[in-house]
Amino acid sequence: MTITYVDTCKLPTPYGIFNMHGFADSVNDKEHVVLTMGDVTTEAPVLARIHSECLTGDSLFSLRCDCGAQLQAGMHKIATEGRGVIFYLRQEGRGIGLLNKVKAYHLQDQGLDTVEANEQLGFGADMRDYSILKPMVEHLGIQSVKLMTNNPRKIAAMKELGLQVTERLEHETGRNPHNAHYLATKKGKLGHMLDGE
Ligand SMILES: Nc1nc2c(ncn2[C@@H]2O[C@H](COP(=O)(O)OP(=O)(O)OP(=O)(O)O)[C@@H](O)[C@H]2O)c(=O)[nH]1
Numbered sequence: 001m002t003i004t005y006v007d008t009c010k011l012p013t014p015y016g017i018f019n020m021h022g023f024a025d026s027v028n029d030k031e032h033v034v035l036t037m038g039d040v041t042t043e044a045p046v047l048a049r050i051h052s053e054c055l056t057g058d059s060l061f062s063l064r065c066d067c068g069a070q071l072q073a074g075m076h077k078i079a080t081e082g083r084g085v086i087f088y089l090r091q092e093g094r095g096i097g098l099l100n101k102v103k104a105y106h107l108q109d110q111g112l113d114t115v116e117a118n119e120q121l122g123f124g125a126d127m128r129d130y131s132i133l134k135p136m137v138e139h140l141g142i143q144s145v146k147l148m149t150n151n152p153r154k155i156a157a158m159k160e161l162g163l164q165v166t167e168r169l170e171h172e173t174g175r176n177p178h179n180a181h182y183l184a185t186k187k188g189k190l191g192h193m194l195d196g197e
């Protein structure tokens with residue numbers, strides 16, 4: 001087992017008080033956290049978001065992507081429902097890491113799209129591995145989820161892991177002039193289910 005549960009604490013936020021559960025990934029040397037609210041072990045599907053770390057969007061208010069807005073909207077929806085889970089996975093830059101994302105952004109500043117930039121750097125368009133979710137879901141006693149996402153790969157990954165997704169809830173927010181091309185590439189090249197223009 002590469003994922004080990006470490007400990008749990010309270011995390012008060014503007015949206016409400018979450019429980020924050022820490023998990024160590026010894027193989028990849030990563031530290032993941034999962035936020036839960038309410039009893040997530042009962043049978044009704046748990047409102048869930050699988051969120052990949054985006055330092056620039058989540059913490060530095062970047063408008064290049066939609067990550068920060070999606071994280072906040074997810075926390076808000078969970079708090080409104082009083083029950084839910086956010087898997088905050090340390091897969092910065094779709095798994096290429098922060099400094100490679102800086103390089104990818106530099107290439108995008110020169111006109112490449114997000115997929116072309118990754119490929120020019122020798123990476124796949126999306127290098128994320130979702131198998132780390134399984135031990136976390138099992139540890140937390142979650143039986144099934146209704147997933148807030150526009151990314152079909154996340155749903156496919158959950159199914160491959162044998163984790164039950166009962167519903168996909170659209171999670172489109174944070175569109176702005178700076179991320180319009182990024183969102184168009186997500187829709188056109190990565191298959192994201194995005195409607196808005
Ligand atoms: N390589 C690369 N990664 C990016 C870029 N923009 C954002 N990211 C990363 O993309 C990831 C976005 O992950 P999520 O918030 O889980 O969203 P998603 O996979 O697009 O799917 P949704 O659930 O629909 O939001 C984060 O790890 C960001 O750091 C980019 O231009 N290049």
Ligand SMILES: [Zn+2]
Pocket residue numbers: 054056057058065066067068
């Ligand atoms: Zn982002």
